[in-house]
Amino acid sequence: MSLVITGASLLGEKTADLYVDDTGLLVDSAPAGAETIDADGLVALPGLVDLHTHLREPGREDAETVLSGSRAAALGGYTAVLAMANTTPVTDTAEAATRVWELGREAGLVHVQPVGAVTRGLAGEELAELGLMHRSRAGVTVFSDDGKCVHDARVMRRALEYVKAFGGVVSQHSQDPTLAGPTACCHEGELSGRLGLPGWPGIAEEVVVARDVMLARHTGSRVHVAHVSTAGSVEVLRWAKAQAERDGTWSVTAEVTPHHLLLTTDLLAGYDPTFKVNPPLRPQEDVEALRAALADGTIDAVATDHAPHARHDKEHAFVDAAFGMLGLETALGVVRTALPGLSWADVARVMSVAPARIARLADQGRPLEPGSPAHVVLVDPDAAVTVDRDASASLSRNNPWHGRTLTSHVVHTVFGGRVTVRDGALA
Amino acid sequence: MKHLLSVDDLSTDEVEALFATAADMHDVQSREVKKLPALRGRTVVNMFFEDSTRTRSSFEIAGKWLSADVINISAKGSSASKGESLRDTVLTVCAMGVDGLVIRHPASGAALQVSQWVDAGVVNAGDGTHEHPTQALLDAYTLQRRLGSLRDRHVVVVGDLTHSRVFRSNVQCLTKLGARVTVVAPPTLMPSGVGTWSAAAGFETSYDLDAVLPEADAVMMLRVQRERMSGGFFPSAREYTVGYGLTRDRLSRLRPDVPICHPGPMNRGLEIAADAADAAQSVVLQQVSSGLAIRMAVLYHLLAGEGA
Ligand SMILES: [Zn+2]
Secondary structure (H helix, E strand, O other), X not given: OOEEEEEEEEOOOOEEEEEEOOOOEEXXXXXXXXXXXXXXXXXXXXXXXXXXXXXXXXXXXXXXXXXHHHHHHHHOOEEEEEEOXXXXXXXXOHHHXXXXXXXXXXXXXXXXEEOEOOEHHHOOOOEOOHHHHHHOOOOXXXXXXXXXXXXXXXXXXXHHHHHHHHOOEEEEOOOOOOOOOXXXXXXOOHXXXXXXXXXXXXXXXXXXXXXXXXXXXXXXXXXXXXXXXXXXXXXXXXXXXXXXXXXXXXXXXXXXXXXXXXXXXXXXXXXXXXXXXXXXXXXXXXXXXXXXXXXXXXXXXXOOOEOXXXXXXXXXXXXXXXXXXXXXXXXXXXXXXXXXXXXXXXXXXXXXXXXXXXXXXXXXXXXXXXXXXOOXXXXXEEEEEEOOHHHOOOOOOOOOOOOOEEEEEEEEEEEOXXXXXXXXXXX | OOOEOOHHHOOHHHHHHHHHHHHHHHHHHOOOOOOOOOOOOOEEEEEEOOOOHHHHHHHHHHHHHOOOEEEEEEOOOOHHHXXXXXXXXHHHHHOOOOOEEEXXXXXXXXXXXXXXXXOOEEXXXXXXXXXXXXXXXXXXXXXXXXXXOOOOOEEEEEOOOOOOHHHHHHHHHHHHOOOEEEEEOOHHHOOOOHHHHHHHHOOEEEOOHHHHXXXXXXXXXXXXXXXXXXXXXXXXXXHHHHHHOEOHHHHHHOOOOOOEEOOOOOOEOOOEOHHHHOOOOEOHHHHHHHHHHHHHHHHHHHHOOOOO
């Protein structure tokens, strides 16, 4: 069905109408008999792309499914999500990747792009069948052992070399397991000392980021740093990006989560596992450095690390509780709240254009102009929305934003010409 | 007092009130019939997710001497590994009508979390590497009986501070009572950020035991877990003892009126020489009897009568 979106402010700048034909493409004139969306006062952005989503299917369908996660994504303004590989079983074969991709197509609300594991079973030892995953219908281009760090430098080197054959990228969960012990769960600092919680020092991230950019340079490959959380990592990235630009033979990209842009480690003082996330919430100085790095392009993208968990997996003592928090539905509001000065063009860059480029999703993150697939999100820029965890489309409730008021509200989402969210609710 | 989770929750007056009650309870211990009717009809559950015979027995006897019905539940092994959440585990127990829940858990913060889920009064009997408030109270009580007021007395705490809940509760309790506290450990066993923390909390830190010991009015030795050696925290037991042990030599340089505490169980020959453990100035056994009196006082304040 064709569609006319009237009066939207494109990237917060000029006001124009958008026309979508019945093949789901943006076109330059109004198709006959089109459904109309009145977008007066709303900002139009290309549909958001999340580089880092945990959908939990297969294996933990009680926490999230591809369908429920797709619903949450659509409500958050997303038109594509990359589904992390740490499912049960792990997404480390062509068949497993294709299955996730198919489930995404059946749900039909966003493009669900599987991420392949770097190593078999996320064990960090032998490479998974990276090439076969790439050749599958899912066309995997992003590989990650997320949840675990590819800690062995030799394995990381081989992975970076191998994916060059088909333009893949390795997304690294940077956490040196010898510096952050097996139970590390709180930013190492005064608070962890007082609370008696096992420390997760920033240096455990920074040494891996530093090593990986050197390996990417050495192999001439592409490395992506998942969920950067410290000022020290930002410094390394700033240096590495300058080197990569000069060399022109390799690249490094990075993402930051919404929660690392707004929440700080002192929230752990009450031992509430809602705020237990990996990497952990960091002090204000790190938060400031991450915001600056996102604004100046040192960090390319915002990625949610949406990590749904069943209630009983969070109702343990803090060190025993599961890591992670929800993020898909609130990401845009958190980014707008954390960085009120960010232009809409910059929001589009960090939440859509750059993530699509990193994941090589040619259809996504495109300018809102004729010829592009109609992946569009329409945002009320001035809305102040108080988050209610029980209103979530996710099957889980581990929402750190519950009760907080966030700026901006996703009003409509259009995925390939199909309205997936209308007036803030699933269509 | 609804719960006892942290020494920090207690005002100085509340600490003194607990000590006054403990002194009365102490007298009961020397009676032939060691039983008070105070908690008759009350049920106290000792829920231990981690073994500790001495702490559990101390709470058990304390409850029984106050005539409470005391039930011990050993829930060793994390409930997570059994597939049940901690919340479900404690709610199931408390559904049986529990007035007081004494909880020991290997995870920091567990007692606080549990107190948010249940109606019973919760006593933290040690949570991970976080706190052990009744130990701190009994240590301070023991020292106060020995030294009189602790105001401006210099207490030196020595050992594995990073992993010690006894240290965390003790600095709070001792500084609350006006003592001057210096903690001593090798840098690898100092908690992260201790510099900022100690400045705010009003205690001092040192790596040099011999420099601090001559000014001590009391010495508190902490247990060093032998597995810390394989963790790379220090090179060898021998080196630890030379640097941080209360050796015979250090004992000989200590004034004979300086009490020596240890929460037990002691590693004789590692953090404390046998001569020091058995010295006339050692208060290790007094700590045990004080522990009973303090735990009676805590249970009494928590569970006896209206609005207690
Ligand atoms: Zn991760």
